Amino acid sequence: MHLSDVEAKKLDIKANQIRKDIIKMLVKAGSGHSAGPLGMADVFTALYFNVLNHRPKQPTWPERDRLVLSNGHICPVQYAAMAHAGYFPIKELSTLRKFKTRLQGHPHRAALPGIEVTSGPLGEGISQACGIAYAARMDKKKYNIYCMMGDGELDEGIVWEAFMFAGKQALANLTVIIDRNNIQIDGNTEDVMPLEPLREKFEAFGWYVIDIDGHNITEIIDACAEAKAVVEKPVAIIAHTIPGKGVDFMEYDFTWHGRIPKSDEAKIALNELRTLGGKIKSEHE
Amino acid sequence: MFNPKAKLVKKLFSKDIKKIPTRHGYGEGVVLAGEKNKNIVVLCCDLTESTRNHLFKQKFPDRFIEAGIAEQNMAAMAAGMALCTKVPFIASYAMFSPGRAWEQIRTTICYNETNVKIVGAHAGVSVGPDGATHQAIEDIALTRVLPKMTVVVPCDYEEAKKATIEIAKIVGACYIRLGREATPVFTTPKTPFKIGRAEILREGKDVTIVACGSLVYEALKAAKELEKEKIDVRVINNHTIKPLDKSTLLQAAKQTGAFITVEEHQKNGGMGSSVCEFLAENYPIPVERIGVDDMFGESGTPEELLDKFGLTAPYIIKAVKKVLKRK
Numbered sequence: 001m002h003l004s005d006v007e008a009k010k011l012d013i014k015a016n017q018i019r020k021d022i023i024k025m026l027v028k029a030g031s032g033h034s035a036g037p038l039g040m041a042d043v044f045t046a047l048y049f050n051v052l053n054h055r056p057k058q059p060t061w062p063e064r065d066r067l068v069l070s071n072g073h074i075c076p077v078q079y080a081a082m083a084h085a086g087y088f089p090i091k092e093l094s095t096l097r098k099f100k101t102r103l104q105g106h107p108h109r110a111a112l113p114g115i116e117v118t119s120g121p122l123g124e125g126i127s128q129a130c131g132i133a134y135a136a137r138m139d140k141k142k143y144n145i146y147c148m149m150g151d152g153e154l155d156e157g158i159v160w161e162a163f164m165f166a167g168k169q170a171l172a173n174l175t176v177i178i179d180r181n182n183i184q185i186d187g188n189t190e191d192v193m194p195l196e197p198l199r200e201k202f203e204a205f206g207w208y209v210i211d212i213d214g215h216n217i218t219e220i221i222d223a224c225a226e227a228k229a230v231v232e233k234p235v236a237i238i239a240h241t242i243p244g245k246g247v248d249f250m251e252y253d254f255t256w257h258g259r260i261p262k263s264d265e266a267k268i269a270l271n272e273l274r275t276l277g278g279k280i281k282s283e284h285e
Numbered sequence: 286m287f288n289p290k291a292k293l294v295k296k297l298f299s300k301d302i303k304k305i306p307t308r309h310g311y312g313e314g315v316v317l318a319g320e321k322n323k324n325i326v327v328l329c330c331d332l333t334e335s336t337r338n339h340l341f342k343q344k345f346p347d348r349f350i351e352a353g354i355a356e357q358n359m360a361a362m363a364a365g366m367a368l369c370t371k372v373p374f375i376a377s378y379a380m381f382s383p384g385r386a387w388e389q390i391r392t393t394i395c396y397n398e399t400n401v402k403i404v405g406a407h408a409g410v411s412v413g414p415d416g417a418t419h420q421a422i423e424d425i426a427l428t429r430v431l432p433k434m435t436v437v438v439p440c441d442y443e444e445a446k447k448a449t450i451e452i453a454k455i456v457g458a459c460y461i462r463l464g465r466e467a468t469p470v471f472t473t474p475k476t477p478f479k480i481g482r483a484e485i486l487r488e489g490k491d492v493t494i495v496a497c498g499s500l501v502y503e504a505l506k507a508a509k510e511l512e513k514e515k516i517d518v519r520v521i522n523n524h525t526i527k528p529l530d531k532s533t534l535l536q537a538a539k540q541t542g543a544f545i546t547v548e549e550h551q552k553n554g555g556m557g558s559s560v561c562e563f564l565a566e567n568y569p570i571p572v573e574r575i576g577v578d579d580m581f582g583e584s585g586t587p588e589e590l591l592d593k594f595g596l597t598a599p600y601i602i603k604a605v606k607k608v609l610k611r612k
């Protein structure tokens with residue numbers, strides 16, 4: 001459904017809350033990934049608060065849409081979105097990566113209800129998503145499968161094996177959302193392993209492709225609606241994002257892939273998020 | 286009594302013992318090996334700094350290859366390069382190589398008889414907060430089962446450096462297993478190291494602890510504690526899991542009559558299993574194995590996890606007492 005401006009604004013505020021939680025979670029955890037989770041906060045907000053047909057209090061509801069996180073290392077953003085959506089108490093976010101937590105450093109299906117597949121080792125989520133989509137179609141299920149992927153993740157061969165399969169089978173119930181933030185660990189994607197022309201690659205594999213601004217909630221939601229309307233092909237939404245989005249000193253910088261802010265940096269980051277980069281006044285520190 | 290020939294650091298149990306990850310020893314070692322042998326090349330899968338290959342990359346930019354996040358391709362590509370005189374070191378996290386690339390390693394490196402070195406970083410549960418998906422505790426089993434493969438698990442930074450230099454000299458497949466965390470550096474540049482020869486770090490006649498990796502230090506701590514109870518423990522650093530140093534093990538079995546094996550790996554199929562396989566066929570004696578007991582890891586600090594899985598000195602001490610009763 002197309003959003004009103006007021007609704008879009010509300011989701012922007014939600015995404016901002018999620019970003020603040022990500023910073024706090026990472027600082028508390030003492031390790032983890034910053035750039036990817038911050039960059040995907042808008043996409044996850046749009047999914048959990050608009051796109052997904054789900055029941056946070058009944059995570060095993062058989063008819064739910066499936067959200068598969070293939071790039072497992074960005075799980076802080078999923079955990080934060082899930083907590084805000086009501087899957088578990090927000091205060092549990094502070095247990096990220098701690099001993100005995102349900103919020104494992106990389107998401108674990110058996111640990112936390114609502115996590116559809118265990119991931120972390122890159123490339124395996126998309127294959128599982130293909131399996132889910134194929135089985136759903138066999139059983140004439142109506143739900144959609146959304147698979148989140150990193151762009152660096154696309155280096156893995158298994159990813160293209162899955163893309164080929166989905167193309168061959170015309171898995172129209174499958175929508176992949178690529179975090180096209182142009183970074184991975186060793187540098188920018190086009191330096192480490194060039195992906196472009198990415199749209200054309202997908203098209204050649206039999207996919208329908210939509211390019212969007214991954215920070216525009218309305219565009220994200222519209223693209224997901226368009227994806228649903230496409231009934232003859234799997235859909236790849238290439239979400240152009242800014243790694244570290246919302247925290248000036250992290251934005252566009254690949255070195256923030258797997259680094260977390262120190263406490264003074266976190267203060268600056270939180271203040272920036274609170275004031276929307278100085279646009280509004282912050283009431284409290 | 287600690288073996289003077291082992292030339293361990295003087296203040297072995299000092300609180301301020303230097304701590305450096307074994308992967309750092311590898312990173313420095315591969316540069317030294319690269320200086321000697323111009324055919325050495327390094328391939329890496331988007332983990333250049335955490336595998337410490339940035340040092341090699343800085344020194345020999347033309348001999349460093351960024352393979353992208355594609356471990357299977359890296360392994361088979363390295364085999365191709367080895368067929369053309371190169372000596373490739375391929376590096377990733379152990380979970381992904383040898384983990385993900387296992388069949389490529391089996392066919393294109395081992396069966397194909399190519400001279401490729403597999404560098405597995407971040408092995409063991411001590412990887413910590415990243416959780417089970419990133420904690421390789423099956424890699425010793427995966428590699429030691431392969432014909433033509435040499436498997437080395439250095440016990441500290443110094444030994445990792447030596448081991449890297451030594452595997453570069455072997456013609457054939459080698460796996461070197463490395464840890465993420467900073468762990469005590471208790472050997473010295475003078476400590477002897479030879480692939481395939483286990484080192485006796487402490488002489489003893491009542492029982493033998495056979496350990497590998499950074500847990501060798503825990504074994505030494507346990508031996509020291511047990512001394513107070515007049516239990517005389519031999520400690521063997523079994524850094525080469527394949528080929529196994531059968532003569533050192535057989536001698537220890539005959540002289541002490543009971544073994545404890547210690548490793549940061551599944552009990553099933555690991556170093557302890559390989560020792561048991563050998564003893565069962567040659568000189569059966571009571572053995573207790575310390576390792577992860579058929580479980581996956583999880584998030585936590587390295588200390589919490591080593592404790593949870595029972596891999597530290599107090600657990601070794603318990604196991605020693607248990608095995609002595611079975612003697």
Ligand SMILES: Cc1ncc(C[n+]2csc(CCOP(=O)(O)OP(=O)(O)O)c2C)c(N)n1
Nearest residue numbers: 036120121122150151152153183184185331
């Ligand atoms: C199979 C596998 N190889 C290597 C890694 C280590 N690793 C984790 S994230 C990452 C980079 C991924 O890049 P991208 O998907 O673009 O994520 P971003 O940096 O944008 O968050 C790598 C190499 C892994 N998790 N899995």
Ligand SMILES: [Mg+2]
Nearest residue numbers: 151152183184
């Ligand atoms: Mg990326």
